[in-house]
Amino acid sequence: MTDLLRVRDLSTRFFTEEGQINAVENVSFTVEAGSVLGVVGESGSGKSVTGLSLIDLVESPGRITGGEIWYNNADLAARVEGDQPEAVDGDFVDLRRLSEAERRSLRGSAFSMIFQDPMSSFNPSITVGEQIAEAAEVQRRASANPRSTRSRTQGYGLGRMLLDGVLPDRSYTSEESWDRAVELLERVGIPDPAERAEEYPHQFSGGMLQRAMIAQALAGDPDLLVADEPTTALDVTIQAQILDLLADLQETLDMSVVLITHNLGVVARVADRVSVMYAGEVVERGTLRDVFDDPVHPYTKGLLGSVPDIDQPGERLEPIAGNVPDLVDANMPDRCYFADRCPKAMTDCLTRPPEYEVNDGHRARCVLAEREYSEADAVSDERLAGPTDDGAAADDGSTAADGSIASDAEVSDD
Amino acid sequence: MISPRTLRNLRSELSRSLLAKLGIAILAVILFTAVFAPLLAPHDPTEQDLDNANVPPLGFTATENQTSSQMVDGEVQIVEEEVVVNTTTAHPLGTDSLGRDVLSRTMFGARTSLLVGLFGTSIAVVLGVTVGITAGYYGGRIDDALMRFADVMLAFPSLVLAIALIGLWGQASLRIPDPLVAFGIASAEMPENIVLPGTVIAVVALVNWVWFARVARGEALSVRDQEYVKAARSMGGSDLHVILRHVLPNSLTPILVLATIQIAAIILLESSLSFLGFSGAQLSWGFDIAQGRQYLSSSWWIATVPGLAIVGAVVGINLIGDWLRDALDPDIEGQGGAP
Amino acid sequence: MTDPLVTVDGLEKYYYENDTLLDRLTGAEPEAVRAVDGVSFEVREGETLGVVGESGCGKSTLAETLMRLRDPTGGSVTFDGEPVFELSGDGLNAFRRRAQVMFQDPFSSLDPRMTAGEIITEPLAIHGVGTSAERRERAETLLEEVGLSADQIDRYPHEFSGGQRQRIGFARALAIDPEFIVLDEPVSALDVSVQAQVLNLLADMQAERDLTYLFIAHDLSVVRHISDRVAVMYLGKVVEIGPTEEIFENPQHPYTKALLESVPRADTDERSRTVETIRGDVPSPRNPPSGCSFRTRCPELIQPPWLDVPQATFHEIGEFRTRIENGDIDVDLRWEQVGDPDREDRAAFVDSLREEAFDTELPADDEKTVREAIRALADGDRETAAATLRERYRSPCEAIEPALPAGEHPSACLLNEQPEDVETAREEWEADHDAPEAGASSR
Structure with a gap:
């Protein structure tokens, strides 16, 4: 199996008043193409920051302080090679060495992310369909005109803003993107997608909204989906639905997924490989079988021993x-x-x-x-x-x- | 009730913020002046000296409008006499139209303003917090009734309400002998009483309690749903116990911050009332501004000096309010610890 | 079998919306939210009764109403023979001493302005037990007992970690030597390793002090680990109750079965385990379904006597019917999608919606009925469309409300043994409803 992502010695630190916090320290792992990597750990283990670091969404006072993220994409490699030969190794490109604009253009189209709380991930005053269509529109424009997306405003310049203010009917999204949004909603199992697309986030239940967020993340046909605790806020019956959906999407779209969770059962259900994190480090990694059946690190063993077994108490x-x-x-x-x-x-x-x-x-x-x-x-x-x-x-x-x-x-x- | 952590926050915020230090310095100066006014003031603030009326502050000139018409060579000429006065330090900030020392009046005026500010705010806090916490903690109809009443109070412009209440109750005030004069520490020439304008204090409190009621109610509503309140109730704690032990202490921070802002507002209100002549106080910043208003074109200092004093006090108190708000911000104080 | 310490009988707690002064003046109808809707069970002395359910099922409201932290709408609770809702004065004081609660949130369950010592001794202070020196000593002992150290007594809650805070909360509940503790999700906010520490502590203390627990949680594995008996709640009602082993090994109610299946196991065989996920969301307690409240999601919905289609088909038809009844299908929008805004080609409309709504093949009669309903819908007659489907596909589950019979392991489902009055009602219903003719146009 080919690798999609090779992460080497990634470190992310936060510079706060209490001092420097080493949220992620020298973390290395590999994401294979078309497979699911589970990242497990307790709160404060650095697993969420690892996910944010992957798609370069770490915010101040945090900063990625070191490491390499090699991304397998022949097209990108060919494009970058001329300017930055040191950032290219075969088909792999080191994202850390790319320009800020170049990295941003990969968000959505190469990587996208879903979060724990779908309620706060949607703007309450815009319809769900519009928000998904917007994500689709960004990608549509990007593929139509690759240069424009690397501009800072992505077509949202001042002139546009003023026009939007004067003419409220004007929409950023095109008809085409709207249709794509409806199609995506249907893909993630929302009944009557055309009708539901016109509803607002508060009219959706938590599970529905999580589906809608997945639809939004899929808008750019990403190679990698980073899912940060996607089912933690949900009830078990809904969690089972969402996990089924993720597994199904991963398989049919041949996408890679990094699933970040504290729940060992969730990892066991969908992951092919597992990284166990503790105190900002990956303490153990391997296939699901390696880690669950044959753990070496006492922390992994302890974690497995802490979970009450529902079948054999x-x-x-x-x-x-x-x-x-x-x-x-x-x-x-x-x-x-x-x-x-x-x-x-x-x-x-x-x-x-x-x-x-x-x-x-x-x-x-x-x-x-x-x-x-x-x-x-x-x-x-x-x-x-x-x-x-x-x-x-x-x-x-x-x-x-x-x-x-x-x-x-x-x-x-x- | 103040945890060591709160003190630490207060201290660290103070060391960080220049404005907080400035606010404390301004208020300290005003407070010191107000308390020791009989010792610090160069003159009796009520002593009239008509020979030395309208003396400008030290080093300033004043154009005395002593216009006279004279017949010169068969024509009428208007002669304007420019008088340069005050090179002495007897009246460093000048005198008013009755020759009373502006500096002394401003120093004594600080007493009225601070007394009204502190007492008025205290009464407003007690009243407002009692009503607000009762409404927020019990909710339901009690809340409906109390808060609708508060809304009605809010609907009146505060100055109009204050004037109406003074009209209703008259201008009662309490005269307390000034200990500094009574025990002979300060010169016997100074006014022997501190005037506590009772009606004004009651009125400003009644006008301002609503703000405290609203904030206290909001806090009580959110604290009421905290699990520690449920826990205390499940242990058999009486309502009074729960309110005094849990709801009140955990609602105090925003009330404290609001109180500092309201002191400033109340000082302004007192000045407005004095300015309009409703307070009955004869030694007050607002009263002096009103007195100086008609001489504004010729003797600007009579109104400007007490005006600046009001600005200083309000700015100082607001800076302290900002400091408290930043230091006691629940985000910094409440949670924290390990993520 | 030991005696019940707590008996809950028909407990109800409704919240009313639209009930402010303004609403009353404008004459808006108050809307009842049935958080707890007729719950009965008993907690036996020395046991742990687990209460599980998804969010919004009313389990926390149940705990708070039972502890008299909220006024009940109806029903009764008996604690050691005393009617809890009628207690006052000394009787109430005694109840407040003998029954305690421990809460879920390690942050909000401790007053941030009190030290650990003050928090733990609060119940003692309220009931005037001991001098303040004695109380402090007691707090020190308790801190040690729950696995903290006595010299942490003067620290404030924010100086402790989540697990430590929960230990302090538990120490507070233990302070006054209660017999009964309601544990409201005591470990759900904790990390697994810390959760296990606290669970062990709870079990140790129960053994040491003969405590009776009512343990409320959404995590089934935790409930199985700690409980002797388990009650499963759905939409404000207990749908199944019984000994832990029985509930987990031999669940009776379709909801319990689905819940158990949904829990992912931390095991390498987990991927190959097939999970029949139940569809849809929990309905709103503002407007609960008629009959059995689980029927909208139930994988084992009972078909009417005249019908015999595959369960999957029955379910699909049921969902389609719900969409029509709720008005989820926007007819105008559909016409536009069909590409026929003039609404002439009814057949195209019917085909399009039929294809979209059903994954399975329908038996001929059912195909006919469904198409007839869609035709009515195409004309904009939602009522007729719904009635057509309702006529043929109504289930006894939507007409008859199952009850929880007496017994050691009862479940509230028409598939299982039901009390006599429910059985009678069902027979009457079946007698009243004849098989409608397939495809027959309804009035």
Whole structure:
């Protein structure tokens, strides 16, 4: 299977008053063409920011500070090669090295995104059809005149704005785009699409609106759809409908999907490959089977152990102790970020682990990929009580001490 | 009731904002002047000195309209005499038409303005918050009734309402002996009473409580639906307990901010009333402006100096209001913590 | 079997819209929203009764009404023999001590201006238990018990993480030694790893202190994990109730079955599991469907005695009928789409709509009826179109409201055992309605 996207060492930081927050740190993964990559993690793991970084929607005070995003598109590569040969590698183009305008022109046509809350993703005062038609219109104009889309206003110049004010009947969208909007609504399973297109967002239910948002995202025939918690706000019966729809669309349109979620069941339902994120890092990645049936990283195991099984309820859950760290740069210890919550922390964990290869395509950022756990090397809680937020560290009541930063001098010679 | 975090926010916002510092400085100066007016004022503000009437501020000239017509060589000539006065420091800001010292009057006038501002706002806050929280917490018909009444109050122009109420109640005022004079700390020549214009205070409070009622009601409505209020009720907390322990403390921030803005508004209202001659106060910025109005063309300082004092006080208080609003903003204060 | 601690009988809570002063003056009809519509169950001493349902099914309103945080519209709740809605004075005080609530939102459930210690001791202070030093000591013990440390007593809520806040909320509920705690979605705002910590804590405390829980949640796996018995709610009604094992292994109501199937499993076999998703959305409680409230989405809708078409076909026809009845189909727009604004070619209109509305082949008689309805629609006669379909495809589910019979594992569905009066009503209905002639024009 060919790769659509190769992400290398992507880092995104937020520069806030509390300090620098390393939301995404040296994240690497690959999205294969026509497949679904699930990105799982708890809140604060950096999974949403990873999604935003992919399509370059990180907003101030955040900034992508490093890394490469190689996108497989022969046409784009041929076009860019003349100006920027360093940004091209075969059919792949490094999006990070393209101009801002060039990247923007890819949004919608190459990548698009859907969000958790469909209610706030639509403008309440414009009909749903109009909003989808607008997305279609942008793409229509782009393909008709590739230069114009790279202009800043995309045809929405001052003159147009004034005209629109004087002549309210004028519409940005053409008849053609409207028909496309109706067609898209039908494609995502909305009954009576022609009628519903003329309704306003508040007349749609949550599930319908989520479908409409998917329709909008599909307007530009994207190669990649980034879905950030697309079903979290929905009830289970509606969630099942939306997941079915996503799987169906992905298959028939041969699109790639990056599905960001905290719900392991959702990942299991639609993903081919899985990346597990913790504290801004991908701690384990591989095929669904690799990660779910044969997890290496204790965090992945802990996550799977925390979910109550609806079919075989166990007596007791095995949660992970403690809380997710706050990702403030100054508080992040120079060791494995998970060590203080890890039941198998060893002296090896006092240095930052690299990404180990477990087997082909299955990688984990944990030394356990290389060696067995041994009691002899276990590291005490005091040494791990790093300079994290002490409120969080004390959650399990075990590591409340004001420990010092684990020093490098005591790293075992193993 | 003020958490350490709130104090921290107040401090950090203060250190960041130059305008907040300026506001505090202005208000501190006015407050200091008002309290120690008998010590600071160079003259008794009510002492008349008709020989030295209409003296301009130090270093300024005044054109005295002493026009006289003289017969010169068979023609009538109008002679305008230009008098340059005030090189002495006796009246640094000049005197008014009765020869009273403008600086002293402005210093004493600060007392009236601040007293009316503080007392008027306090009464308005108590009244408005009581009504507003009751309406918001209980909702339903109580809310309907109280808020429709408040709407009716809002429909009257505040000045007209104030004048009507004063007309109804007369101009009662309370005279409190000034301790600085009574204990002989300040010169015995100074006025021996502080005049508390009771009617004016009651009236400005009645005119302004509606704003507090509206804000308090809105806050109470949103706090009422918070789960901690439900929790307190489920534990068996009485309405009074819930209101005093949860609803009131969590509604206070915007009320506090509104109060600072309303002090300024009330000072302006008091000045308007004094200007129109309805307050009965003889020592007030508004009264002085009214007095100086007719001399505006010849003796501009009589009205301008108290006018500037009003501008200063209002700007200072509003700057403090901005500071409180920024520092107590629920986005900064309420949530936070780990994302 | 132990005795019931809490008995809920026919509980109703309606909200009224259009009920402001202005509305009353202008004479607008108040509109009832039936949040809780006749709910009966009991919670036995020492057990955990889970209540599941989707958003808007009324489960949280149920909890708040049951705790007397909202005034009920009808019905009764009995707590240990005492009628809760009639309590006052000491009786009410006692109830407030013996029953507690823990809420969902870790942010809004704790007063941001109170310290952890003040929050936990609030119920003690309200009921005047102990001196303030004793209360503080109690708060310290409780903090330790729920897995926090006693020296965090003077911190404010914002200094804690979501999981820790929920622990404080639970400590507050425990402070006054209650017997019964209503847990309203206590873990749904938490991350899975933290959720598991809190679930374990809830289970430990229940075992330690003999607590009775009413556990409200939308997450079925959590409910299965913690509950002894489960009640499933849909549109303000309990549609099925029974022992957890029974509900999950042998669900009776089509809604329960659909709900269980919809939950994605965190398992590598999940992709190959076929899920019959139920269609459509939850109807508005302002205007609930007649008869069985689940009938608009039900995959097992009962066909009238004269009809025998495949279930999928019956369902499609039913949906088509709903679209006509709700006026979802814009006839003018359809004519335009057919490309015949002069409205001459009725056959084209009929073909177009027929193709769009149905994926399956229709049996000849049904094809005839459907086309007749569309023809009426093409003439702009929505009433006749709807009546034509209603005549032939009306289901007993839309006429007869199922009830929840007594028993260990009852369900409110006409497919299952129903109380006698419901059965009688159904027989009468079937006797009253004869099979209409296929394609016969209705008056």
